[in-house]
Amino acid sequence: MGRELQVRVATPEDLEWIHELRHRVYAEELGQHAPDPGGRLRDGLDGDNVYLVAARGAARIGFVSLTPPWLGRYALDKYLTREELPLLDEGGVFEVRILTVEPRWRTTAAAPLLMYAALRWIAARGGRQVVAMGRTELLDMYRAAGLRPVGRTVRSGALTFEVLTGSVSGLTKATTDRYRTTLGRLAAQVDWRLDVPFAPAPDGCEHGGASFTAIGTDFRTLQRRHQVVAADVLDAWFPPAPGVGAALAEDPDWAARTSPPAAAEGLLAEIAAARALPVEALAVGAGSSDLIFRAFGQWLTPESRVLLMDPGYGEYAHVTEKVIGCRVDRFRLRREDGWRIDPARLSAVVGSGRYDLVVVVNPNNPTGRHAPAAELRSVIAAAPARTRWWIDEAYLGYVGLAESLADLAATDPRVVVCTSLSKMYALSGMRAAFLVAEPVTAARLRRWTPPWPVSLPAQLAAVAALRDPAYYGERWQRTHELRRRLAADLAGLDGVVTVEESVANFLGVILPPDGPSAAQLVQECRRYDVYLRDLSPLSPEYEGRTVRIAVRDSAENARIVTACQAALAALRPGAAGPEAPAPVASGVATAGSAR
Known part of the structure; x- marks a missing residue:
């Protein structure tokens, strides 16, 4: 069977059909709007909305409208104030509107396909929450799809709508579970023209790159x-320091077959000497991801509330939201502010006392900005005693090691500093990292560390690297x-x-x-x-x-x-070449580079 069923972002030629179909359905069929003499129904958001279209061959069969948060306005603003619907002011909220299918195609998979396409497009733009208006008489169908009413009803023409919302991850799961067989069949049949893979990565996260x-x-x-x-x-x-290569080359057969020091004692001592830290304040792991999973798994539960910087390193969202299931809030960083962490605003948010953990990657990946250590120290000093701080310094060497908060972490039980040796020391393949914490906290983590956490080649390489700061x-x-x-x-x-x-x-x-x-x-x-x-x-x-x-x-x-x-x-529009980008084969990138 050919791929006659196509899903694409609407072209200018599609828009005339969209306006005509909307008039037939919402003016003539449902009476939501007054008929227009021209037989077209347009919208104030038409110039900014994104329309996804399903077609079979030359016949267009349905569409769905998406309003992204960066527009700063939604269709729902016509009916409710932000005080009445505060979720519109939360970050990452996309509005899904007017899922519409030609009458003859309403008993087919067109509607589920468009719903799924909308979720995939939204996920590819970092969306976390969906808001929509659903016809009251179809509420059971919306609930089955994973949407839930927020307690607001809207009247539009002859129709009554419930305001609905749902998380992108929850809706994606509900859609893939309910329509698994259909989606599996469509994956082989649909000409998928969206710039996002048809299926998400198995765990919803791409670790590392493609x-x-x-x-x-x-x-x-x-x-x-x-x-x-x-x-x-x-x-x-760049390559690692010359001493790294020499240490690995001296006797590679021995390094491969020999069990390393069980608790990485020599590596811990080298870190303590290089960074002027007490060895009892240290714990090592096979990369910072190892330490993140191990520490967060000990400290957090689904009842824990966590604050992440947004944008921020995706592994933290993956571990807290998808692995542990914490309640996660975002501290929004803005391009117009230079992606800077405003210490006063952060203090105000953390000062509420509701957070168990605040994560700060400094310098931040992916924004590439650095928050001065003095500012962070002041924010932490004023924060509630119950709030733990995780400071990720994987890229700090590019700013200067004097900006580290490691000395604070070694004495303050609320602060932990994690440092990967991957990026700064050209040891990504070796998998070595350490964290600094007040000795009681560090000892607890060491108790939950299996023996031989870092391989012998990695220990040899890390020690040699730390000995060559110049x-x-x-x-x-x-x-x-x-x-x-x-x-x-x-x-x-x-x-x-x-x-x-x-x-x-x-x-x-x-x-x-x-x-x-x-x-x-x-x-x-x-x-x-x-x-x-x-x-x-x-x-x-x-x-x-x-x-x-x-x-x-x-x-x-x-x-x-x-x-x-x-x-x-x-x-470039009009350029010679393929009619559409090649299908995206890899999973959606959400995590960032391996640590």
């Missing part, structure tokens, strides 16, 4: 690493120079993109509202074996238009610029 998949996760085609530019993960562009200081400085050059070259691409520099080993590229989406640019660059990261799923603050690019060496940075230039040209 570049290793291009190299080959079965390790049979490792020579591909020389062709692939892995700028979708934030691994260092080498890494020079590499961090060189990274700044490479980043500035890459930023200047990208900013010169026909003036169509805006570049946001960071303080670390990456930068952001913002596409114009009338240009391609971030997902389209990422997908097109893969034709040139250049892998970038679409930040859209991390937060609606990115509006589906921001790509993160890791700093590589000069040659690979040049390939990145060339690929972006070619991709933007291919995606």
